[in-house]
Amino acid sequence: MLRPGELVINDSTPTDLYMEPLVGGERKSHGCVPRNWRTHPAGCYASAPLTAIDMPLIPRSEWSARLRDKVATKSLLSDIRLTGNNEQIIPSLDQDGKGFCWAHSSTSAIMMLRAVANLPYVGLSAYAIACIIKSYRDEGGWGAESMDFVTQRGVPSEAFWPMQSMSRSNDKPETWANAALHKVTEGWVDMASAQYDRNLTFDQVGTLLLCNIPVVVDFSWWSHSVCAIDLVEISSGSFGLRILNSWGDGWSDHGMGVLEGNRAIPDGSVAPRVTVAAAA
Amino acid sequence: VRRTLFCLPVLLLSAVLASAAPKVGIVAPAGPVEPYKLVELIPDGDVTGAVLFWDVDREDVADVREYGGKLVFTGPPGTYRIKLRIVRIGPDGKTLSGETQRATVVIGTPTPPAPPVPPVPPVPPPNPAPIPADGFRVLVVYETADLAKMPPAQQQILFSGPVRSYLNSVCVADPDGKTKAWKIWDKDTDTSAVDRTWQDAMKRPRASMPWVIISNHPKGGYEGPLPASTDEFMALVKKCGGG
16 A cells, blocks of 8 residues: 555656655765675675575465555554654655665664664664775665675764764764664575566565565665665555655655565665664 | 151151051142242141141241141242141040151242352462563564564564554653663564663563563563464553553
8 A cells, every 4th residue: 555645666657756856956866886796696795694585485475465454553664664763753864965875775774673673763874884884985885785784883873973974083982882782683684686586586575574674675777775664565466665765754755655566676685684772 | 837846756656556547638739839929738638636737848938827727838939848747646545646748839930059159260369570670561572583474463463553552651661761661572682782671571581482571560460472463462461450
């Protein structure tokens, strides 16, 4: 079920709505570069021991009924996002013109996992991840890169590394002590490229979302990495992904939109499962 | 009703002299008698010169009168057993003969015997609160890798909006000052950075997964397998004093 005002991106959607769109007068950017699967195959990241989802797939025949129940009981990750900040919405992140979508998608996923666990809302700074990995250069990357970093070092709160700051002065021991409070602790799932079996890829992502596990999804056609939060039945038997973008709450419906059809098949996807429980 | 000390001699002599006495019956109502109507019983036979002793088994509830050799009584609905003993004095003025007749009278519709009252099970003492911190707290522990296998109705407990809102309304504030004291955590969650209360709760033994701890210190609580549905979970929360 679509939400009011929600942008659905499919093959017929005007590109100016999702390719470097103007949102609030600002030109939004992307930053996802295709993962080099030869040099970085699934399983190459030591912090991701799981190269395929280690849970059974929920068959598509069950998806409609499960989704109806989740909508009726407000059990979707998007529902949890709407109240996960002390009964207020968890704001979407804003990469602010830099090519750091690939760090924001992972950071959004960590924030969603915290909301599911009923840990307090803490604004996390994706810039810290991107600045350290790319040595403060505005460069593209892919979701698995940032997730691997979050597993090893975590991501600091905006109190220690302000959002959208590229100042080297943020890089202090106390920043990374705080970042460790927001680590991914249980092996994240590094799913293989969709090149050979696109249905399997989508079924894996769908299963994770039905279990309220957010999935970082990279799209080569979009040069963009976002956080998938819901499986959506757009029409009978036709499913898409509700994503949480990193273009601020001004884009689409509070920063959330839906990808449909070919646009919803990720070229790379990773899923964090457990984070540290920390209040700060 | 006549309580008499003559009973014993009557019984002893009746065996010896019964053959010489004429038989006497009792004229009694054939069917049930309407409640609050008088019941009259009359000896059926020659009782000339005999002494009659009427006896009603439920004399504690019946109102009984004897006159002219008849028995008249009334009482609450029920079954009454009547006994008539007839004692005669022989021609020699010394020997006694006797006989006994019985009748049953039903007043109203007989009430079936009351079923035995099942014993009231003793009220178990409330389980001690699993979390030794005042107030209402809930901890659900699950295994993320098993989520796809968890029945959807049970999975909803973890994510349902109404459940989360309800827990927000009944749980005390967490030390972070932002959230209420309910958590839904993977069993392997690193809790070293949270309040000691939650660390200790996560260390409590668990017999199965998923597991729930509901603590309403100092009143009591529950810890055990997670119920199968949101309805059962909410009922359990309320039973423990949540709302």
